[in-house]
Amino acid sequence: MYPSTYLPTPPKSPQPEEQSKKPASSKNPIIFQAFEWHSAADHKHWQRLEKALPSLAAVGITHLWLPPGSKARDTQSNGYDIYDAYDLCEFDQKGTIPTKWGTKTDLMSLVTACREQGVGLIWDAILNHRAFADATEDVEVGNADYLMLENIDYTNPEVVAETLSWGKWITQQLGSFADRWCAELRKANGRELLCVGEFWNGDANVLTEWLGNMSPGFKLYDVPLMYRLARLSWGEDRDLRRVFEDTLVQRRPESAVTFIRIHDTQKGQDMDTPICEDFMPHAYSLLLHRRDGTLCVFFGDLYGIAGPCPKPPTCSGKLADLMLARQFDCIGWVRQGDVDHPDGWAIILSWTPESGPNDDPPLLCMDVGRQHAGKMWTDILEFEKNAVEITGDGIGRFVCLLDSMACFVNEAAAGRESFPGNFQSAFQELVE
Numbered sequence: 001m002y003p004s005t006y007l008p009t010p011p012k013s014p015q016p017e018e019q020s021k022k023p024a025s026s027k028n029p030i031i032f033q034a035f036e037w038h039s040a041a042d043h044k045h046w047q048r049l050e051k052a053l054p055s056l057a058a059v060g061i062t063h064l065w066l067p068p069g070s071k072a073r074d075t076q077s078n079g080y081d082i083y084d085a086y087d088l089c090e091f092d093q094k095g096t097i098p099t100k101w102g103t104k105t106d107l108m109s110l111v112t113a114c115r116e117q118g119v120g121l122i123w124d125a126i127l128n129h130r131a132f133a134d135a136t137e138d139v140e141v142g143n144a145d146y147l148m149l150e151n152i153d154y155t156n157p158e159v160v161a162e163t164l165s166w167g168k169w170i171t172q173q174l175g176s177f178a179d180r181w182c183a184e185l186r187k188a189n190g191r192e193l194l195c196v197g198e199f200w201n202g203d204a205n206v207l208t209e210w211l212g213n214m215s216p217g218f219k220l221y222d223v224p225l226m227y228r229l230a231r232l233s234w235g236e237d238r239d240l241r242r243v244f245e246d247t248l249v250q251r252r253p254e255s256a257v258t259f260i261r262i263h264d265t266q267k268g269q270d271m272d273t274p275i276c277e278d279f280m281p282h283a284y285s286l287l288l289h290r291r292d293g294t295l296c297v298f299f300g301d302l303y304g305i306a307g308p309c310p311k312p313p314t315c316s317g318k319l320a321d322l323m324l325a326r327q328f329d330c331i332g333w334v335r336q337g338d339v340d341h342p343d344g345w346a347i348i349l350s351w352t353p354e355s356g357p358n359d360d361p362p363l364l365c366m367d368v369g370r371q372h373a374g375k376m377w378t379d380i381l382e383f384e385k386n387a388v389e390i391t392g393d394g395i396g397r398f399v400c401l402l403d404s405m406a407c408f409v410n411e412a413a414a415g416r417e418s419f420p421g422n423f424q425s426a427f428q429e430l431v432e
Contacts, residue, residue, distance in 0.1 A: 028326045029294050030060050031122065031196075035067040036300040037263045038307025039100075041076045044431045046102035050110045051430040053117055055423060059323040063120040063194060065296065069101055070126075076100060078263075082126040085166055088173065122194060123170055128152060195219065196257055200264075200271070202227050208251050219294065222248040222256045226273065229260065229286070232351065233279035240351055243286060253292035260284060261298040267309040280314040281322070281381075281405050282349045288326045289347050289407070297323065303427040313425045318381050320423035324415075325380055325407050344368055346377065346388075346408040348398045363399045370394040372410065379406040380419040387411065 034049055049064065056064075068079025071087035075096045087093055090104040097103065114121055128151055153159055171193070196219045199210055204224045211220060225247040231237040249256035260283050265273040275283060280301070287295045302319050305311040313319060325345065350362045368377075372390045377398075379385075384406040388396045400406040409416060424430070 028060065028291075029062040030288075030323060030326065031063045031065055031257065031294060031296040032056060032061045032302075033065045033259075033262055033296055033298050035078070035101075035263065036298070036303075036305050037078060037266060037269060038305060039067075039078075039299070040306065040428060041100045043075070043098040043100065043102045044106075045100070046106035046110045048427055048430040050106075050113045052424070052427060053110075053113050053119065057117045057119055059320045059421070059423065060326050061119060061297075061323075063122055064114060065122040066124060067101055068124045068126050069099060069107055071096075071099060079124070080126060085126070086169070120194060122196065125167070125170070196221070199223075204246050204248050204251050207248050211252060211255050216254075219255050219257050220248060221262075221296070222258045222293065225249055225256075225258055226260065226265070229279075229283045230273050230275050233276035233283065234274075240282075240349060249293040256293040257296050258287045258293040259296040259298065260287070261301060262296070263298075263300075266298075266300055266305060267311070268307070277314065278403065279351060281316070281318065282351055284315060284319060284322050285347055285349060285405055285407065288322050289345065295326075299427075302423075303425050317425065318420070320425075321381060321419055321421050322407065324418060324421055325409070344372065344410070346396060346398050347405070348400045348408075349405045350400055350402050352403060359402055361399050361402055363397060365395055365397050367394050368396050372396075376411045377408040378411045379408055380416070381405070381407050382420060384408075 035045065039045055045067075068082060069088055070079060070082055071084045071089070071091070071093050072079045073081045073083065074094055075098070077100060079099060079101070083094060084091075088104045088107060089097065089099045089102060091097065101107075111121065152163075195217065199207060199220050200223055201207060202224050207220055207222075207224070211218065225244070228237065228243055228245075228247060232240065232243060237243075244250045247256070249258055260275060260280065261273070263269065264271045267274070284297075284301075287293065297319070300311065301314040304313045315322060346366055346368055348362065348364050348366075352359075368390060370393060373392045373394055375390050377388045377390060377396060379400075383404050384400050386399070388398055388408060390396045396408070398406065398408055
């Protein structure tokens, strides 16, 4: 939004009694991509994830996106150059038993801990290719698909049958995958599976057309939204109010996995997509505190990035607090709460790269509901120091600093004492 002393009240949110008539999910889901490209290759990643699991679950993580854990080229490999999909770090192949991430014993221990914590698992299944075979079976050259690694031919019925068989096996191993395969796995396992695909295209029309050929439960990463956020952060797009236009989460919210960064877009990768660091709290708030879409949080944003382009945790170390706030059930918006989560919240964001030091701070009058009349609301992130008193009509006058943000909740809200949190972001130190 642009600096202003007053902006009109946004459309009212549904009242709690209206929201209670709608089907409610048990949580606001958050997927955590539990690795970055330069995670330590010391075979202790599974162990560290298990140590970190209680704190991750405490801030709202509902699913771990695990790295490819099958045997690949060598002990330094992240697993995308997959060699043997059936070797979950237990056989002596490619000069090693464990993978970069650890042993099968460690993996199974992590699986058990996730089950106990009620955290789901997403296995990064490499279905389109294999690599580093022990012998050459086909010397034919000429298909561009085979220039990097060896693509799998799904026109071969035996290949299709084998992939279906492996899918049933891996879900039985882990306890928790386009379309026929997912349907077969759901049928074989007798429960719902979260199936997410990566189709790297910035046109929401292309993504929705592709999803039209899939079953309703299939999801895709919202690449158009990620590009929109990047443009906003550098001032190439100007209007925060239009951030969700022509994105997958706008067109098909039930099919969208929203994200800011993943391992493919971190600095130094082929699809490196820079986002202004000062904008990261805004970007995560836009995704974390909206109802639509399933958010994916990147490991490097929560714990920091190693390797040749190191970075500390983003959002001034407050990303865990932003995630925790999601469990409470200028652009600004409110969530008034529902019967089970009555406290609600109000978010206000300011992003004007060309603003000056003498510009007025932004202010929004927002309707948080008459049930909150007379209550004092405070910013859980502590960016904004002043409390806001809600009027008898349920209106709050919310402010934040220029090019900043604030997340206001009732100061007496259940769980308010948890802020600021004390999240352990030194992931490497969890297991020495």
